[in-house]
Amino acid sequence: QDAAKPKLANVTILATGGTIAGSGATSTTTVGYTAATVGVQQLIKAVPELANVANVSGEQVFQIASESMTNEHWLTLAKRVNVLLAQNSVDGIVITHGTDTLEETAYFLNLVVKSRKPVVLVGAMRPSTAMSADGPINLYNAVLLAADPSAAGKGVLVAMGDQIHGARDVSKTNTSTPDAFKTTELGMLGYIQGSKPYFYRVSTRKHTVDSEFDISNLSALPQVDIVYGYANMNTVALDAFIAAGAKGIIHAGTGDGSVAARVKPGLVAARKGGAIIVRASRVGQGILARNGEANDDELDFVVADTLNPQKARILLMLALTKTNNTKELQRIFYNY
Numbered sequence: 001q002d003a004a005k006p007k008l009a010n011v012t013i014l015a016t017g018g019t020i021a022g023s024g025a026t027s028t029t030t031v032g033y034t035a036a037t038v039g040v041q042q043l044i045k046a047v048p049e050l051a052n053v054a055n056v057s058g059e060q061v062f063q064i065a066s067e068s069m070t071n072e073h074w075l076t077l078a079k080r081v082n083v084l085l086a087q088n089s090v091d092g093i094v095i096t097h098g099t100d101t102l103e104e105t106a107y108f109l110n111l112v113v114k115s116r117k118p119v120v121l122v123g124a125m126r127p128s129t130a131m132s133a134d135g136p137i138n139l140y141n142a143v144l145l146a147a148d149p150s151a152a153g154k155g156v157l158v159a160m161g162d163q164i165h166g167a168r169d170v171s172k173t174n175t176s177t178p179d180a181f182k183t184t185e186l187g188m189l190g191y192i193q194g195s196k197p198y199f200y201r202v203s204t205r206k207h208t209v210d211s212e213f214d215i216s217n218l219s220a221l222p223q224v225d226i227v228y229g230y231a232n233m234n235t236v237a238l239d240a241f242i243a244a245g246a247k248g249i250i251h252a253g254t255g256d257g258s259v260a261a262r263v264k265p266g267l268v269a270a271r272k273g274g275a276i277i278v279r280a281s282r283v284g285q286g287i288l289a290r291n292g293e294a295n296d297d298e299l300d301f302v303v304a305d306t307l308n309p310q311k312a313r314i315l316l317m318l319a320l321t322k323t324n325n326t327k328e329l330q331r332i333f334y335n336y
């Protein structure tokens with residue numbers, strides 16, 4: 001070893017499956033491939049350049065397509081991340097993940113990781129066998145980001161397509177193109193160029209070491225479900241979720257979280273029955289105004305602020321482990 005060279009950071013790659021670990025029949029197979037077939041050691045072996053930016057070790061945590069991710073997977077993964085980051089020998093973590101629910105896992109970890117050390121999620125839109133597969137360069141970028149001190153204390157990060165995104169605000173915005181990950185209006189945090197991360201902004205919202213949520217003693221999360229708003233909306237899904245024991249409902253309403261006249265009585269009844277109702281929007285951008293499209297004070301509803309429905313579900317599940325008080329829950333939605 002060259003004594004003049006700075007010591008490389010120790011980065012652990014936790015592999016969970018997804019298209020980054022997928023394989024197809026031919027080099028032009030970019031749909032209809034099988035996700036989660038390639039193991040973590042193979043992923044590492046495919047990118048020998050990783051050795052230039054970090055001392056990398058790998059662990060296979062799961063091997064699934066991310067549409068099959070569950071609350072239990074999240075609890076297992078988060079506990080493993082916290083155990084590893086508490087060790088002096090681990091400087092950062094990269095999680096390889098399917099892209100479908102990558103933004104959800106990233107936001108969950110953003111709320112429950114108890115460390116300032118970098119945690120970076122990464123996926124791929126093309127399977128490992130495809131021409132111009134995006135997995136190897138994305139993995140390389142994620143590892144160099146997790147190894148870089150500038151990535152510390154910024155919350156959980158997502159490295160996709162030479163860009164750095166924050167867990168709270170990033171979304172998958174395209175079904176299949178390699179540039180699917182965007183932080184549309186609030187903006188990505190930075191770029192990775194020439195093997196270096198460049199940060200330009202950070203989120204103002206609480207995360208990681210400033211978060212009040214602790215999953216270390218949890219083996220399950222409260223049931224929270226999402227009902228989707230649309231013209232001619234059917235009330236059956238809401239009733240079924242409540243009957244199945246939902247403790248919270250995210251109403252992914254139209255526009256500014258508006259509630260159809262035919263749906264409102266069901267939401268009011270669900271709230272009276274003890275379930276927490278969070279108004280969110282299916283639109284994807286913008287603030288959901290309290291007492292705007294519904295009288296939230298009177299109905300005792302909570303609003304999701306700018307969180308999309310799938311992220312509002314995560315925050316409500318964690319918030320419900322602490323309180324059922326709607327004022328407290330609203331404070332939480334305005335702080336995370």
Ligand SMILES: NC(=O)C[C@H](N)C(=O)O
Pocket residue numbers: 017018019020035064065066067097098099100101123124125126
């Ligand atoms: N691009 C992908 O990773 C999609 C895949 N269905 C997954 O989320 O696991």
